[in-house]
Amino acid sequence: MEKSRRYAKSHEWARLEDDGSVTVGISAYAVEALTDLVFMQLPDVGATVTAGESFGEIESVKAVSDLYAPISGKVVAANTELPSQLETLGSDPYGSGWVIRIQPDSVEQLEALMNQEAYDKLIGG
Amino acid sequence: MNLSGTSKSSPNEKQPIGLHVWRDPPAAGGWNMAADEALARQSEETNRVLMRLYGWHPHTVSLGSFQRCVDFSETLELSHWPVVRRPSGGGAIIHGTDLTYGLAVPGSHDWSRGTEKLYAAVHGALVEELGGRHLRARMVETTGRETEQSFYCFNRRAFGDLVVEDASGTSPHGNHKILGSAQRRLSGVVLQHGSLLLHRNPHLQGEGSHVGLGDVLQAGSGSVNDVVDGWLQRLADRLNGELIVETGPSYEKENGEIARRTERYESVAWLHRR
Numbered sequence: 001m002e003k004s005r006r007y008a009k010s011h012e013w014a015r016l017e018d019d020g021s022v023t024v025g026i027s028a029y030a031v032e033a034l035t036d037l038v039f040m041q042l043p044d045v046g047a048t049v050t051a052g053e054s055f056g057e058i059e060s061v062k063a064v065s066d067l068y069a070p071i072s073g074k075v076v077a078a079n080t081e082l083p084s085q086l087e088t089l090g091s092d093p094y095g096s097g098w099v100i101r102i103q104p105d106s107v108e109q110l111e112a113l114m115n116q117e118a119y120d121k122l123i124g125g
Numbered sequence: 126m127n128l129s130g131t132s133k134s135s136p137n138e139k140q141p142i143g144l145h146v147w148r149d150p151p152a153a154g155g156w157n158m159a160a161d162e163a164l165a166r167q168s169e170e171t172n173r174v175l176m177r178l179y180g181w182h183p184h185t186v187s188l189g190s191f192q193r194c195v196d197f198s199e200t201l202e203l204s205h206w207p208v209v210r211r212p213s214g215g216g217a218i219i220h221g222t223d224l225t226y227g228l229a230v231p232g233s234h235d236w237s238r239g240t241e242k243l244y245a246a247v248h249g250a251l252v253e254e255l256g257g258r259h260l261r262a263r264m265v266e267t268t269g270r271e272t273e274q275s276f277y278c279f280n281r282r283a284f285g286d287l288v289v290e291d292a293s294g295t296s297p298h299g300n301h302k303i304l305g306s307a308q309r310r311l312s313g314v315v316l317q318h319g320s321l322l323l324h325r326n327p328h329l330q331g332e333g334s335h336v337g338l339g340d341v342l343q344a345g346s347g348s349v350n351d352v353v354d355g356w357l358q359r360l361a362d363r364l365n366g367e368l369i370v371e372t373g374p375s376y377e378k379e380n381g382e383i384a385r386r387t388e389r390y391e392s393v394a395w396l397h398r399r
Binding site: 010011012026030033034035036038039041057058059060061062063064065066067068 | 126127128189190191212213214215239240244268283284285306307308309310311312
């Protein structure tokens with residue numbers, strides 16, 4: 001399995017790590033579109049998430065949006081520093097702005113997500 | 126997240142035209158929130174732009190989705206008020222002398238793409254209507270960082286908020302905010318909540334007391350109802366179709382779907398989620 005980032009249509013990214021877990025975050029495009037972020041709610045470690053279903057919420061000055069899990073599995077880590085440092089989402093969305101890590105039910109789920117080229121096409125890049 | 130209002134329906138589905146409006150009688154907070162959620166799901170299923178206009182009985186405070194419940198508890202002048210948490214964001218609103226709306230826009234419609242378009246459409250239509258009645262109204266262009274954390278929605282100034290000129294010089298902001306809105310971007314549909322303040326609430330003083338539309342309308346400019354009717358017509362015009370005012374399912378107090386959704390909004394867990 002390639003370890004580059006994959007993307008959901010709902011703008012979350014997923015990356016397979018060496019230990020078999022999958023790191024999930026929000027694309028730079030989405031962070032920029034949300035603007036003026038004020039609050040974020042993350043799931044607890046140990047929670048089960050399902051592909052395509054909400055695992056958290058993020059609030060900007062004028063809108064609340066759900067975060068959707070790109071794959072199914074169990075949350076093994078959450079970036080608990082993020083809600084108090086939301087600017088990190090904009091400054092380093094693919095690094096320290098990661099959101100959760102999931103132990104996936106199967107890594108093959110990543111195949112169903114978009115690669116960089118397809119995602120760039122989706123956002124008109 | 127839903128940034129683009131991506132619809133579960135076919136990408137070739139036609140963009141809906143016209144505006145369907147349900148004018149509902151005043152109801153309790155949990156019911157109102159549940160009815161708006163049902164409205165959003167119906168909008169998605171039927172691919173129509175749906176709007177619900179309603180009041181509140183009893184008068185109720187609604188908190189933004191992420192506001193801290195303790196901030197409400199510590200606001201003494203509200204201690205005896207019923208309270209409900211909205212699914213949408215923003216600050217606390219004291220309902221009773223306002224007209225609240227829920228507007229659901231399916232993902233197939235251009236208005237669902239990006240936060241600003243829907244604000245510009247809804248608030249812009251009212252700015253036009255008020256302008257035609259010689260009231261100087263405008264939309265706030267930038268979010269005021271100094272007011273962002275205010276407990277009350279009507280003390281905040283964020284982009285898109287509708288303000289009218291403060292001719293009396295009584296507002297510390299230099300203007301009166303009379304319409305504020307906030308969105309919940311769901312999968313396949315966007316729900317925008319808004320509150321049009323009609324009159325100053327006689328039961329409140331201090332920070333929670335705000336001027337309403339009826340307090341600033343000049344003689345000969347028509348009534349509050351005239352303004353609302355004109356606003357709705359302008360909205361329908363922007364949707365290139367008819368304004369259809371109809372009885373919605375929320376009139377039916379035995380509506381099972383709304384009753385089921387009400388349980389969530391009346392639960393302690395939802396109210397105290399933060």
